[in-house]
Amino acid sequence: MRFEPDAAFAERWDKKDELGHYRKEFVFSDPNLIYLDGNSLGRLTLKSAQQVKDVVEKGWGEDLIRRWNKGWYEAPSRVGDKIATLIGAAPEQVIVADSTSINLFKLVMAALAMRPDRRVVISDTLNFPSDLYILQGCIQLMGGDHQLRLVSSGDGIQIEEDSFLEAIDEGTALLTFSHVAFKSGYAFDVKKIADRVHHAGAMILVDLSHSVGVLPIELDSWGVDLAVGCTYKYLNGGPGSPAFLYVRKEIQRQALSPIWGWFGQHKPFDFDLEYRAADSIRRFLVGTPPILSLLAIEPALDIIREAGIDRIRKKSTDLTSYLIYLIQEELVTLGFKLGSPIDPEKRGSHVSLRHPEGYRINRALIEEMSLLPDFREPDLIRLGLAPLYTSFLDVWEAVQRIKKVVIEGRYRKYSKERFGVT
């Protein structure tokens, strides 16, 4: 594709964008604000706002406890089945519950119990730290005989799948990684890794937090065993909305949650004194689901399903490619470097920009330029492009604002000291 470095080009692309009308589905309270953090907290949809109002006023306010039998009790499975359509999973394999970290804990413990004679867990240095902390905690809980083997990235951007493949041996119980790396946006070839993992008799667990809703995912046909993911990023479920987990149908009977709560019981309302795990994916539920935030996800998912992942992915790669073009044209001379893969096939929907003054530049963008990216240590400004509401003009304008902050030295008045959520 041929890009041009001017606003008119961006406007022309917005005019012919088939997904452009979806912008109207989202709340835009400040027309001047460019929001490039949908990879961290997706924007609010009008339908989710209405849904929360209805659930509070009609469900809770009027129906009270009766609502549990009018769709609340089944909600974790129903919303799970909708997410399943976005990740290439047949029904009854996905459930919505808890946070991503807790779901990861449940699945790691289940996987290690399913490979009792193997002692090695493999992950990588690009993985999200919480995932690595969970692995460390699981290893301690298992008695400390397991070992975490971390595959390193040479450049902080990518890890060739072959490095993973070399780390696998007959002692490997589990290999786990993020489909799209949270800092660089590198997208792993999951199928290639899954094939090798299975060949070695190990299990594979993928964190889909940065890919669900923007990348084509085919868990069933790739042969993935287990997966988890957030719903508050590209799924636009809202702050702290519950996460999801996937367990492949064929292994559901053997896979057991380490937390035995009543919602995972075979018949919770028999109040039996003995635990017997549900025969379905519901065995990975623990306690009462957070209904308000769980139901807020549902209408947002319907929008993504209607738009279709293939069209979303196409626009995502157009947006990220355009941004990278502008970075090379306009920002490299100001000391910026690209912190993401150049090959569109190998990246997700965010682009990282490196700059020695990244932290202070990010502060200035937020404080005075009405541009919201986020910052990740040590020097990365992450620009998340959410195809359903980010326009080409947003990308053009964002680059102009970044330029202004650096050329005018606006970042210099901010302290280097980190504060709060970055």
Ligand SMILES: Cc1ncc(COP(=O)(O)O)c(C=O)c1O
């Ligand atoms: C890749 C990845 N995994 C896990 C998490 C943790 O999610 P949670 O806070 O829901 O446990 C995040 C949070 O941003 C993430 O980006």
